[in-house]
Amino acid sequence: MLFDQETHDKLITFRHELHQFPEVSGQEQKTSARVLSFLEYYSPDEIIQDLGGHGLAAVFNGLEKGPTVLVRCELDGLPIQETNDIPYQSKIPGKGHLCGHDGHMVMVAGLAPLLTRTRPTKGRVVLLFQPAEETGAGAKAVIEAPAFTDIKPDYAFSLHNLPGQPLHEVGLKSGPFNCASQGLWITLEGKTSHASHPENGKSPATAMCELVTKLAELPNLSELSNDFSLVTVVHARLGEEAFGISPGFAKVMVTLRSQTDDIMTILRERSEVLISAIAQRHQLKITFGYEDIFAASVNHPAATDILKQAFNDESITQTEMSTPMRWSEDFGQFGRVSKSAMFTLGSGTNQPQLHNPDFDFPDELIETGTQIFYRVIRNVLGPRN
Structure with missing residues (x-):
């Protein structure tokens, strides 16, 4: 297992907490505060707040100079009433985490205990919790924020869970990835x-x-x-x-x-x-x-190869995509300032579709997503073991 049982349980509890209190694009103040509270426990070298709105970044420095690797997730939920009958159902009327951003946040937050335990050999890691993805405004606002100049990455990576794709299977292609x-x-x-x-x-x-x-x-x-x-x-x-x-x-x-x-x-x-x-x-x-x-999200060949190597190293089943995803993703903005790549992570063949009122992110994906990102970080920044 990537995590000990205590950390594993903590991550699932955190996901359920985020799920209960969704906030829509541009209003993610309390979500950002919950993420901040979680990250502070693991003592990152720097925490930058109010990036492009309520965005948040945690920086973990390596032992020597080197490239910067950014791993990005989204803070915002949707203005849709959830219909799931689950113990952690949304408590906010008319709003729900029905795209899986709660799960994406926890995957990236899950890197914090791993990076605290073993710092990169070189460079630094930036864990970015981005606001306002659903409206297309958040990534651009983050990149244009003055504080982003200090954490501008050499590489940027992200994922999106994908209903209809087998659980834990990844999808990837170089070039145009999202329309x-x-x-x-x-x-x-x-x-x-x-x-x-x-x-x-x-x-x-x-x-x-x-x-x-x-x-x-x-x-x-x-x-x-x-x-x-x-x-x-x-x-x-x-x-x-x-x-x-x-x-x-x-x-x-x-x-x-x-x-x-x-x-x-x-x-x-x-x-x-x-x-x-x-x-x-x-x-x-x-x-x-x-x-x-x-903007179109375009995977850089070098960043795509880094992801492919990580999938191979972690024995993750992967599918070579022939066409881009029809839906859009503002992660494409990071391709303008770094070598970036995004991939899909299957959330199950029988999973309700994204933005459906009965969608719920599968908890068993948390470790898989974090595992892939952690392998990417180790392959680029070390240590390689």
Whole structure:
């Protein structure tokens, strides 16, 4: 076993505690405080707080100079009501750790007792607990924080549990690993009128229907069709719930998704050309903007090889992924400042999917995740035994 029984039990108890008190993106103050309390027991050489919001980093120095290895996890939960009937069910109405970030936190926190017991031969390890992953804002805010300059890593690693993949099995590929995505909102303004005389107003109904249809068809354009891209309509609203009013307002929200940032740039450009053309043709005032912006997460070849070696050394069953994950991850931001790589860790073939109200992170994955990260650290920084 990687941990003695006392530490093993402590980690599971900690995971259950985090699960009961989820906080959504940007509001992770109490979660960060719980992590801080756990880490302080193991006396890291430095603890940095308030990174990019409520982010937290613990630094463990090696015995001599060398590279910096950062291991990152996420602090935030989701605005979803949990439906599990478990002793440690969420106590916060309408919020739940239904993506497994509670488990990810404990995997990374589990490195603290190991690093306290055996410091790296060289370099240093940074355990990063990042805020606001679910909105795509957290990683960028952490990297832009002045304090991050002092812990800027040479290598950065992370994982995400993956339902549908066999328990303890890992998935990995070099290059694009998670898709880029952006939330695009559009408002169309015309003029209301009495429903009996719609000709006296300017309804955006036809334009809205055209937008919904045409935006979803953009990935079929020749310049986009050779690479994966997707436009998903997530919301559409027209006027008010009143039978006497011909509407004068509409709103459409779509998620743009692509395998690379370059394709995302094209997708945005084509979306904006289409939106403007439809608005002009129907003589409507238009506004649009973007939220929840995620860059593509791209695994660096050198960091990917380090992970592969760790899997082999620990006899972890691995699958070579042929395509990137469709969902997005703001871990891609760390690839802009370091050699970074992310992998998936199977959370079971019968596990409810991420963001389902009945998802619960499997406790038996804690040791597996920590074991992989610890092997990565030892292979890069020593000691190798």
